[in-house]
Amino acid sequence: MRKISKLMVAAAMLGVFGWTSASNARFVASAATAQGATKSQEVVVKIDNFSFMPHDIMVAAGTTVIWVNNDDIPHTVVSTSDVFKSKALDTDDKFSFKFDKPGTYEYFCSIHPKMTAKVIVQ
Amino acid sequence: MGKIITENLNNDGVDRRGFLKCMAWAGTGTLCLIQGGILKSFALSEVANMDQSKMKGDLSFVQISDSHIGFDKAANPDVTATLREAIAKINGLNQPPAFVLHTGDLSHLSKESEFDTLDQTLKSIHTEKIFYVPGEHDVLNDNGEQYRERYGKGSLGDGWYSFDQKGVHFIGLVNVMNLKAGGLGSLGKEQLEWLEHDVKSLKSSSPIVVFAHIPLWSIYPEWGWGTDDSAQALSYLKRFGTVSVLNGHIHQVMQKVEGNVTFHTAMSTAFPQPQPGTAPSPGPMKVPTDKLRGLLGLTNVNFVRGKHTLAVVDSTLQE
Ligand SMILES: [Cu+2]
Numbered sequence: 001m002r003k004i005s006k007l008m009v010a011a012a013m014l015g016v017f018g019w020t021s022a023s024n025a026r027f028v029a030s031a032a033t034a035q036g037a038t039k040s041q042e043v044v045v046k047i048d049n050f051s052f053m054p055h056d057i058m059v060a061a062g063t064t065v066i067w068v069n070n071d072d073i074p075h076t077v078v079s080t081s082d083v084f085k086s087k088a089l090d091t092d093d094k095f096s097f098k099f100d101k102p103g104t105y106e107y108f109c110s111i112h113p114k115m116t117a118k119v120i121v122q
Numbered sequence: 123m124g125k126i127i128t129e130n131l132n133n134d135g136v137d138r139r140g141f142l143k144c145m146a147w148a149g150t151g152t153l154c155l156i157q158g159g160i161l162k163s164f165a166l167s168e169v170a171n172m173d174q175s176k177m178k179g180d181l182s183f184v185q186i187s188d189s190h191i192g193f194d195k196a197a198n199p200d201v202t203a204t205l206r207e208a209i210a211k212i213n214g215l216n217q218p219p220a221f222v223l224h225t226g227d228l229s230h231l232s233k234e235s236e237f238d239t240l241d242q243t244l245k246s247i248h249t250e251k252i253f254y255v256p257g258e259h260d261v262l263n264d265n266g267e268q269y270r271e272r273y274g275k276g277s278l279g280d281g282w283y284s285f286d287q288k289g290v291h292f293i294g295l296v297n298v299m300n301l302k303a304g305g306l307g308s309l310g311k312e313q314l315e316w317l318e319h320d321v322k323s324l325k326s327s328s329p330i331v332v333f334a335h336i337p338l339w340s341i342y343p344e345w346g347w348g349t350d351d352s353a354q355a356l357s358y359l360k361r362f363g364t365v366s367v368l369n370g371h372i373h374q375v376m377q378k379v380e381g382n383v384t385f386h387t388a389m390s391t392a393f394p395q396p397q398p399g400t401a402p403s404p405g406p407m408k409v410p411t412d413k414l415r416g417l418l419g420l421t422n423v424n425f426v427r428g429k430h431t432l433a434v435v436d437s438t439l440q441e
Contacts, residue, residue: 049403050345072195072406074231074262080303088262090231091195108303111258114346116303 042066042096045117047075047089047109052117059099061121066096075109181288184212184219184249185333185421187370188390190259191240192230197393197406198414201230205243207439208391208420213248215422220287222249225370225388226257226298226335228273232264237272256281257335257371258298266299282313284320290425291324293317295334297349307336307349307371314351318358329364329425329432337369339378339385342398347372356383366432368421372404375421375436386434389419415440 041060046053047069059065067077069089077086077095083105086095099105099121109115189205198204212219224244229236244252254273261269266280274281280296295317297307309317321330332338338355340348349355359365365383373395377386393406394417401407409417419438426433 050405051403071403072193072197074259076262088231106303110301111262112346113301113303113305114344 044068046070047077047115050075050109050112050115052107052115055117056120057118058120058122061100061102062098063121064096064098065119066094068092068094074111075115076111077107078110080106080108181290181425182215182217182219183221183223183287183423184215185223185225185368185370185388185423186212186391187225187335187388187421188227188257188373188392189224189240190227190230190390190392191243192233192236193392193406195406197408198418201392202239202243204415204418204439205240205391206246207415208418209243209247211420211437211439213246217424219249219422221251221253222247223292223294223333223368224252224254225333225368226255227259227370227390227392228254228257228269230259232260232262232268234268237268241272253285253292253294253333254281255294255334256296256298258301261298266296278316279312280310282316288425290329290331291321293320293330293332295332295338295355297334297336297338297352302350305350306343306346307334307338307352309349309351309355314354314358317355321358321362324362326361327363329366330359330362331366331368331423332359333368335369336371337376337385337387338367339380341372341376341387345398345404347398347404359383364432366423366434368423373407374417377434384432384434386421388421389417389436389438391418391420391439394418 042064043057043059043066045057045065045067047067048071050071052067057065067086067089069075069091072091074088074090076088077084079085084097084107088111089095099119102121105119105121107117107119186208190201191205193201212222228240256266256269256273260266270277270281277283277294280299282294282296284291284293286292295309295313297309299308300310301308336349337347338349338352342348360382363382367383367385369385369387370390372387373390373393374397375387375389377384394409394414395404396407416438419436422435422437424433
């Protein structure tokens with residue numbers, strides 16, 4: 001019984017925040033249909049060999065950044081100022097966040113904190 | 123085998139004069155015997171010809187590490203099978219271990235099913251008790267709540283504790299929580315205060331064994347192989363005659379002796395990782411299938427009281 005309720009909570013969370021690859025696919029799809037004439041766009045940051053690639057990115061406000069973990073080891077994407085925080089991303093898992101406000105957003109992997117990078121929103 | 127390092131490249135406050143490094147990157151297993159502060163290392167093949175009665179200790183225990191249950195990638199698609207092989211080795215030891223230490227990364231993704239599989243598999247070890255400390259893979263997504271519920275009964279804070287066995291004081295530390303951007307492993311203020319208090323009433327002659335997941339010495343900070351505040355922890359242990367520090371995390375054997383402290387890291391039972399700086403990242407190292415079991419294994423520790431002798435034997439699953 002305990003297991004079932006946990007699963008249901010997890011499923012509900014996925015629907016809201018889009019934490020796994022499956023729900024991210026949905027997230028990306030809805031963003032694409034909603035963008036229409038606006039210039040909102042997506043940028044992909046790959047996690048490869050324990051680093052974020054590209055390391056620092058510059059994007060326009062309204063851009064959705066999608067992180068994809070290509071490593072055999074889980075990583076996380078965590079803002080140093082608590083703006084966004086992913087769950088542990090297993091191999092091929094994705095996490096996305098839409099940057100509406102200009103600013104510099106530093107982030108790191110909370111499992112391997114030597115992994116740091118930033119998103120600069122203009 | 124031994125290597126003298128003359129420069130102190132790491133600013134961790136530890137005196138590196140007479141720094142002696144005994145490394146066994148891989149292969150057939152090494153025995154490191156410390157007698158009167160002098161480290162002697164032997165290949166396991168030599169040990170077979172040595173007087174076994176001199177090798178026996180007052181206390182014998184085994185360390186296993188980094189079982190990563192749930193990992194299924196090319197570096198080892200069946201980590202439960204290799205854990206079982208490690209257990210078979212433990213069950214075949216001449217002197218059965220008083221207990222087993224698991225130095226973390228029990229699971230790969232902190233999943234309930236992974237912890238279940240680990241528990242089922244470890245049930246077949248012939249030993250009285252298994253002690254745990256968490257690895258970073260065991261505390262994903264829930265700040266270690268599930269880990270503490272399953273493995274941290276009676277522990278403090280994030281899961282640290284101490285216990286005594288045959289006059290040896292054992293301290294299990296947690297250095298995988300609340301890691302800061304750009305940093306290394308971390309013990310944190312609360313745990314350091316507890317540690318200082320924990321050893322305060324002990325006689326300086328008591329042997330100490332500290333175990334934690336991430337190395338408590340700076341092995342390769344570029345890959346996060348070290349702990350930011352380990353020097354602080356070691357400063358509380360300076361007055362003790364014999365201190366042994368057992369870690370995992372780097373999936374290979376490394377050892378050094380520095381004054382009264384012996385540092386040792388164990389192999390993984392799941393997959394090997396590259397030697398520091400020899401690969402683009404510390405990720406799982408894919409080796410030919412017939413080589414894998416020569417890079418996985420366990421550590422057997424024998425302690426002889428009075429002689430202040432600690433013998434650490436690393437053995438691979440396959441010679
Ligand atoms: Cu990471």
